[in-house]
Amino acid sequence: xxxxxxxxxxxxxxxxxxxxxxxxxxxxxxxxxxxxxxxxxxxxxxxxxxxxxxxxxxxxxxxxxxxxxxxxxxxxxxxxxxxxxxxxxxxxxxxxxxxxxxxxxxxxxxxxxxxxxxxxxxxxxxxxxxxxxxxxxxxxxxxxxxxxxxxxxxxxxxxxxxxxxxxxxxxxxxxxxxxxxxxxxxxxxxxxxxxxxxxxxxxxxxxxxxxxxxxxxxxxxxxxxxxxxxxxxxxxxxxxxxxxxxxxxxxxxxxxxxxxxxxxxxxxxxxxxxxxxxxxxxxxxxxxxxxxxxxxxxxxxxxxxxxxxxxxxxxxxxxxxxxxxxxxxxxxxxxxxxxxxxxxxxxx
Amino acid sequence: xxxxxxxxxxxxxxxxxxxxxxxxxxxxxxxxxxxxxxxxxxxxxxxxxxxxxxxxxxxxxxxxxxxxxxxxxxxxxxxxxxxxxxxxxxxxxxxxxxxxxxxxxxxxxxxxxxxxxxxxxxxxxxxxxxxxxxxxxxxxxxxxxxxxxxxxxxxxxxxxxxxxxxxxxxxxxxxxxxxxxxxxxxxxxxxxxxxxxxxxxxxxxxxxxxxxxxxxxxxxxxxxxxxxxxxxxxxxxxxxxxxxxxxxxxxxxxxxxxxxxxxxxxxxxxxxxxxxxxxxxxxxxxxxxxxxxxxxxxxxxxxxxxxxxxxxxxxxxxxxxxxxxxxxxxxxxxxxxxxxxxxxxxxxxxxxxxxxxxxxxxxxxxxxxxxxxxxxxxxxxxxxxxxxxxxxxxxxxxxxxxxxxxxxxxxxxxxxxxxxxxxxxxxxxxxxxxxxxxxxxxxxxxxxxxxxxxxxxxxxxxxxxxxxxxxxxxxxxxxxxxxxxxxxxxxxxxxxxxxxxxxxxxxxxxxxxxxxxxxxxxxx
Numbered sequence: 001x002x003x004x005x006x007x008x009x010x011x012x013x014x015x016x017x018x019x020x021x022x023x024x025x026x027x028x029x030x031x032x033x034x035x036x037x038x039x040x041x042x043x044x045x046x047x048x049x050x051x052x053x054x055x056x057x058x059x060x061x062x063x064x065x066x067x068x069x070x071x072x073x074x075x076x077x078x079x080x081x082x083x084x085x086x087x088x089x090x091x092x093x094x095x096x097x098x099x100x101x102x103x104x105x106x107x108x109x110x111x112x113x114x115x116x117x118x119x120x121x122x123x124x125x126x127x128x129x130x131x132x133x134x135x136x137x138x139x140x141x142x143x144x145x146x147x148x149x150x151x152x153x154x155x156x157x158x159x160x161x162x163x164x165x166x167x168x169x170x171x172x173x174x175x176x177x178x179x180x181x182x183x184x185x186x187x188x189x190x191x192x193x194x195x196x197x198x199x200x201x202x203x204x205x206x207x208x209x210x211x212x213x214x215x216x217x218x219x220x221x222x223x224x225x226x227x228x229x230x231x232x233x234x235x236x237x238x239x240x241x242x243x244x245x246x247x248x249x250x251x252x253x254x255x256x257x258x259x260x261x262x263x264x265x266x267x268x269x270x271x272x273x274x275x276x277x278x279x280x281x282x283x284x285x286x287x288x289x290x291x292x293x294x295x296x297x298x299x300x301x302x303x304x305x306x307x308x309x310x311x312x313x314x315x316x317x318x319x320x321x322x323x324x325x326x327x328x329x330x331x332x333x334x335x336x337x338x339x340x341x342x343x344x345x346x347x348x
Numbered sequence: 349x350x351x352x353x354x355x356x357x358x359x360x361x362x363x364x365x366x367x368x369x370x371x372x373x374x375x376x377x378x379x380x381x382x383x384x385x386x387x388x389x390x391x392x393x394x395x396x397x398x399x400x401x402x403x404x405x406x407x408x409x410x411x412x413x414x415x416x417x418x419x420x421x422x423x424x425x426x427x428x429x430x431x432x433x434x435x436x437x438x439x440x441x442x443x444x445x446x447x448x449x450x451x452x453x454x455x456x457x458x459x460x461x462x463x464x465x466x467x468x469x470x471x472x473x474x475x476x477x478x479x480x481x482x483x484x485x486x487x488x489x490x491x492x493x494x495x496x497x498x499x500x501x502x503x504x505x506x507x508x509x510x511x512x513x514x515x516x517x518x519x520x521x522x523x524x525x526x527x528x529x530x531x532x533x534x535x536x537x538x539x540x541x542x543x544x545x546x547x548x549x550x551x552x553x554x555x556x557x558x559x560x561x562x563x564x565x566x567x568x569x570x571x572x573x574x575x576x577x578x579x580x581x582x583x584x585x586x587x588x589x590x591x592x593x594x595x596x597x598x599x600x601x602x603x604x605x606x607x608x609x610x611x612x613x614x615x616x617x618x619x620x621x622x623x624x625x626x627x628x629x630x631x632x633x634x635x636x637x638x639x640x641x642x643x644x645x646x647x648x649x650x651x652x653x654x655x656x657x658x659x660x661x662x663x664x665x666x667x668x669x670x671x672x673x674x675x676x677x678x679x680x681x682x683x684x685x686x687x688x689x690x691x692x693x694x695x696x697x698x699x700x701x702x703x704x705x706x707x708x709x710x711x712x713x714x715x716x717x718x719x720x721x722x723x724x725x726x727x728x729x730x731x732x733x734x735x736x737x738x739x740x741x742x743x744x745x746x747x748x749x750x751x752x753x754x755x756x757x758x759x760x761x762x763x764x765x766x767x768x769x770x771x772x773x774x775x776x777x778x779x780x781x782x783x784x785x786x787x788x789x790x791x792x793x794x795x796x797x798x799x800x801x802x803x804x805x806x807x808x809x810x811x812x813x814x815x816x817x818x819x820x821x822x823x824x825x826x827x828x829x830x831x832x833x834x835x836x837x838x839x840x841x842x843x844x845x846x847x848x849x850x851x852x853x854x855x856x857x858x859x860x861x862x863x864x865x866x867x868x869x870x871x872x
Contacts, residue, residue: 031747032754037530039397039470041768041778043788046469050530081389082553083533092552148586155594185594186383186587187556187580292582292591294555302554302583305716307747 005328012324016317020071023313024064031307033080067313076317077310081302086314090296095198096188097288097295101280103215108223116230117265120238121257123231132231135224143283147217147290154213157181184210186292214291221283222276229272233265240264267338274330278323377575378870380851382599383588387557387581391548392536393508394528397470397768399861406862407559407577408448409508409542410567412439412458413501415770417858419677421501425453425509425543434496434813435479439504441487445566447511449541455483460512460526462491468528473788474768475503496811498818502769511541545570545866546577556580565866572867589846592617598851598870601861603844605666605719611846618853623668624843625675625859626766627775628718630711630728630836631795637709637759640795644701646833651694652735653728655687659839662723667839672826673765673775675840677859679815680772680822685830694735706736712758713741714749719841725762728838753794761794764841770860772822776806780834797834 033056034047051057055066070077075085082089119128138146152158160177163170189210191199201207237243238261246256285297292298296315303311388400393409395401405411412426426439445453462481465471477497482490491500515526519535527534540548543566546559559577580597582588585604591597593614603611603619611619632640632649639645655669671687674680698704713725722743729739739760744752753761767774782798783790790798802825809821829835843861847853850871856864 029748031745032751035750036747037396039768040765040792041397041473041774042470043473043791044785045788046472050469054531078532080531083390083529083531083537148590151587151590151594155596156590157594181594183594185590185596186582187596289584290587292580292584292587294552299554305583305745305747 004331008324008328012321015320015324019316019320020067020313021064023316024060024067027309027313030304030309030312033307033309036306036308037080076314079303079311080308081306081311082308086311089299089311090314090318092197093294093296093299095200096191096293097281097284097297099201100211100214100218100284100287100293100295101277103211104218104222104280105277107215107219108226111219112223112226112230113262116227117234117257117262119227120231120234123235131227135227138220139224141220143217143221143286144290146220147213147287150213150217151185151290153179153181154183155181155185183213185213188294214287214293217290218280218284218287222280225276226269226273229269230265233268234261237261237264263337267334270333270337271330274326274333275323278319278326281322282319378573379576379578380574380599380865380868380870381578381580381597382601382865383580383582383591383597384601385581385583385585385588387554387579389553390537391540391551392528392534393510394464394468394471395530395537397474402860402862405508405542406544407546407865408540408544408548409510410445410544412441412504412507412509414505414864415858415860417855419770419859421505425458426504429501429504431813432490435493437491437500438484439489439491441489442566443487445543446564447514447541447543448547448562449511449514451511451513451541453509453511453543454486455489457509457512458489458507459483460515461507461510464510464526464528465507469530471506474506478503496813498810498813498815499769499771499773502771505770506768508542508544511543514539514541545572554581567866570867571869572865574865574868574870577865592846592848595848598848599845599853600847601843601845601863603846605664605844608664608666608844616849617846618849619844619846620854620857621666621842621844622857622859623675624841624861625678625770626718626764626841627670627673627675628667628721628724628762628764628838628841629673629779630760630762630838631779631793631797632835633756633759633761633795634798635796636756637707639701639703639707640759642701643832644697645703648694648697648701648703648735649732649737650833650836651688651690651697652737653731653836653838654689655838656689658724658727662720662727663839663842666719666842666844668842670837670839672830672837673779674772674822674826675859678767678770678772679819680775680826682823682826682830685826691734698735704736706738708738708740709759711739711741711760712749712752713743713762714746715743717746717749718762718764721762721764724838728836753792756794756796763792763794765792772826773806773810776802776825776829780829781806795835797832799828799832799834802828802832 034051037050038047055063067077074087076087078084079086079089115131119131122128157179161174163173165171165174187210188201189207191201191207192203194200201211243256243261246260284295285301287293288295288297289301300315303315384400384403386400388404389396393401393405410424412424413421414424416422425442425445427442429437429439432438441455441458447453459481462475462478465475477493479492479494484490493500515536517525519525523535525535527536529537545562545565547562548557549560550558557579559579561575582591585607588600589604589607589610592600608619611617632646634640659665659667659669669687671685672682698706711725711729713721715722725741725743729741732739742758752758753763765775765779777789778792780793780797781790781803782800783793783796805821805825809818812818812821843859845853845857845863852869852871853863856868
């Protein structure tokens, strides 16, 4: 176990090293940070001075060595736009993203398991078909569009009047299809301070309303995937010998479905899920942009737009680290769920 | 204190489960919730010269004088001024003004501020004409310029007196408090004390900034009744509009052209538009393309481009077609000049110059800097095809574009320009003067157009203190540039703001795009 963790720690360093080299190598293509830092009428001489001051004129490997030396002491440099250490900037934006991802994960788990299981148990029911149909639509609509539609429907509201409003049924149908809006369209509202850089939206009903729309639109990409995955796995498990045997033995269907079959269904789902949560952190870039959610994704886009190279590099390294950590956790959980899997590869 | 306030606000919010309760608590105070596309990078107003910084300056500070909507000067912290001689101006300062820190405002603060501006890399070029500034007594300052300088009042709109006592001494790290640091932390980038209508109570860069009205604000005649301001940067156009339509914010800027109709149609919100002062142009690089040295070819290009078509169809009327650099209202604006779209004439000129069969050129434009920039470039490329000029167009995000622009990497490049001094001469200095890296003249002249006669006329105008005479000279410059087809002007981008119906933004917005929020009225 300890050997496994050490190996993973080494992995993490390797991943971060490779990412930092790559992001340093492409920094020349990310634009000129000086341009973003000065007004348009600042003369070239001033710019050159600033460029020299920031060490942007040094050759690639000199810049990299300087960065690596500092990074070894956990100093990843100063953000050009925030004027403070990049790690501090990221720590301030991380909680918002993690809360969004947590809310999304909660939604996904809450919905995908029952729906997936139901549509596996009753594959021919019209409800299952409806779920499958909707999930195809969900998977093919870009998250950007989902978000805009959600905002229009639930934050601004729509008046839908295709039916004659002077008849009772027409008015009723119009009412049914129109929405009032009223949900917050952007941002986090006034999150409550917990400790350090962590402000939470989970502590009040008002705070939660801010999470709803972003979480739904973020979930809209992953949810169909999980429903389909769970359904497919469950269908396969239900065909297996031990389920047939359990049935023959007369064990109640409920017990077969929810204890025996579901447990084995979840194994591959956990693996995929772990990796996808990492991806989710990256996917937040789009959702956070549309909802002006003050998390890492929004910060990263800002950093790219303004060529804030230190912040870009640090962000990429931290996302790499998150991937390694989630993968490690997945492997650990996998070991708990399925004891036949050996983490270290040695015989037990 | 700030923390306690946010906590209180959250507790109130949390208990008010029914949304109906929230407006009830809000109506006791007038809160302006506004969303701009960006927020200032720093609380130090001398760190970067940008729209966001100036917007902040007008909320937390007061300038000596400021522009009115029709580009006249309005006294603010300076109550009167007189030209003592050709190079000296004396200003009388307002009495009884205090800073947010409680310190009184005196002439020393003005001296301190101007000296600091001359140190700031972003402002020093603008303030170079000012030789020295001295405090005669507590309420009088004297500016001297090295040469007669007609634009001193224009510069005074940039002088937002800082609290010299507040920014003196050293901070906890031992650094001077008045230090201007571009990249890194400084006292001034985190602390602020001005004389303006609002104090900053809380700031999370990129997330929100909270302002509260300054109790002892000197301008008691101001109709402004906004008690609190919450500024949220919302970069995404669609979200900014949605936030207004849903009532989450009650003032937004800028309004994306694609959403103008949507906002006009909504009866809960109002739209205010104004013809802007930022000119969008294309420059033709004479160092890269031999043909551009021939004025007939440049004129042919100017005749081939349909400015009105672009403004009408591409910009949906959200732009004013241009034939010169200076917008209406500027001293150099020449009423005689109008767009000269005529394809036949363009073809004739090309034939005359010996380029009947055309030639091919490269073109570059940004794709996220100006309104519809990439589409405009495509339209221009298509128009040039009609006079047999083949265009190889490349559009880039602004972060990469300016590097290419500095390298003069294409034969035709797009640039938009807004004169920081609100004066025509600024356009010529940066866009049309013969490029000279030593003096910084023609820094953005990617056409490498050079006409010493015009430059001489501009130089002459710059020391002409008689403003009427000066305007004539500047208008002659515009005419000369037009006749010579030094560049291709396209249009001035319009400006647009939108707000809830009860927020009366029309009297406080202006072409410089720094709304005077201090004078804003929210009706009950």
